[in-house]
Amino acid sequence: MFDATFNKLKQQIPSLMLPVGIMAVGIMAVGIMAALLTSLSPFALPTLAQGFTPPDNGLPGRREGGGTRGGCATQQPALTALIPKTNLGLTLQDYPTFFWYVPPNTAAAAEFVLLDESNAQIYTAMMPVTNQAGLVQVNLPADDSVPPLEPDKLYHWYFSLICDPLDRSADQFTDGWVQKTQPSAEVAQQLETASEPAKFAIYSEAGIWYDALATLATLRQQQPTNAALAQQWQTLLESVGLTAIADQPFATAQASP
Numbered sequence: 001m002f003d004a005t006f007n008k009l010k011q012q013i014p015s016l017m018l019p020v021g022i023m024a025v026g027i028m029a030v031g032i033m034a035a036l037l038t039s040l041s042p043f044a045l046p047t048l049a050q051g052f053t054p055p056d057n058g059l060p061g062r063r064e065g066g067g068t069r070g071g072c073a074t075q076q077p078a079l080t081a082l083i084p085k086t087n088l089g090l091t092l093q094d095y096p097t098f099f100w101y102v103p104p105n106t107a108a109a110a111e112f113v114l115l116d117e118s119n120a121q122i123y124t125a126m127m128p129v130t131n132q133a134g135l136v137q138v139n140l141p142a143d144d145s146v147p148p149l150e151p152d153k154l155y156h157w158y159f160s161l162i163c164d165p166l167d168r169s170a171d172q173f174t175d176g177w178v179q180k181t182q183p184s185a186e187v188a189q190q191l192e193t194a195s196e197p198a199k200f201a202i203y204s205e206a207g208i209w210y211d212a213l214a215t216l217a218t219l220r221q222q223q224p225t226n227a228a229l230a231q232q233w234q235t236l237l238e239s240v241g242l243t244a245i246a247d248q249p250f251a252t253a254q255a256s257p
Contacts, residue, residue: 051239052204052212054084059154061087065161065172072163073105073172075133077244079161081174082135082213084240088177089209094148095140096178097214100159101245104131107161107172112138114146115156122147122155129161134251137217149180178210204236212236221250 065079073079082099083089102110107129114123123146125138138159140146149155160173183191187206194202196215203212216236220229237246 051235052084052209053207054086054209054240055088055090055207056086057088058084058086059088059177061176062174063087063176065174071170071172072107073103073161075103077101077103077248079103079105079159079172079174080242080245081159081176082237082242082245083176084209087175088154088179089213090179090181090207091149091210092181092183092203092208093211094180095142095146096149096180096210097140097217098138098157098159098178098210099213099217100136100174101133101248102129102136102161102251103133105129105161106131107163108165109162110136111158111160111162113158113160114140115158117153117155119156130251132251134249135217135245136251137214149178151180151182154179181208183208200232217250 061083063081063083063085065073080101082101098112110127110129112123112125112127113121116122123140127136127138129136140149142148155178156175157178158173158175160171162168163170163172183206187202190202191199196219200212200215200219203209203215213236216229216233220226220233223229234243234246237243
């Protein structure tokens, strides 16, 4: 699977191949290549960027939204959390960012809830929704209102479309997990000097889902017309089985505690 994804990406993202004439002298070609890499724009994608292979361990959860009856979002694709099929994603951040695809809907609002290992609620936020489909994000606020995630502890989150504020059993919801982990010494050293595109590749290779996703999402929102970034985004989502929402636009709705 890795080889197939890697080969696909080599075709999708233009490589920095030198003209045949310059490559006559191998040692010279290496030097020229190094110079080219040094001069790259900070937004250029590394040629070795790749899809994502999540860790083997998983947890019960619901990646696609559902409810006990009816619903206020009936179109396909359904409400979908941008997480691997394992329902678990890793982060290196104290305050990670989460993403969902929200379909056209008639919900009153959306709600995000984060629980710690004792099932205590440590953060909740409401956000407006519209009838326009798109990708929404929740940035866990880095302030005194929310404790930072602790290493190696599991946190359970819920993201719900509130179809009827007077009857929460009608909610359509997704739920999944986040776990903060510590980087290896090698990964930590690489991240210290890496550009944002390089960080995406490092996170992906290390299996750090939430940070890989958030890094690439930020790059895409900064450069919405960048075809290479758009293709890399599609490849990333396809690698975890999210092909159906890979071409959806980013929405502007933001969460508020």
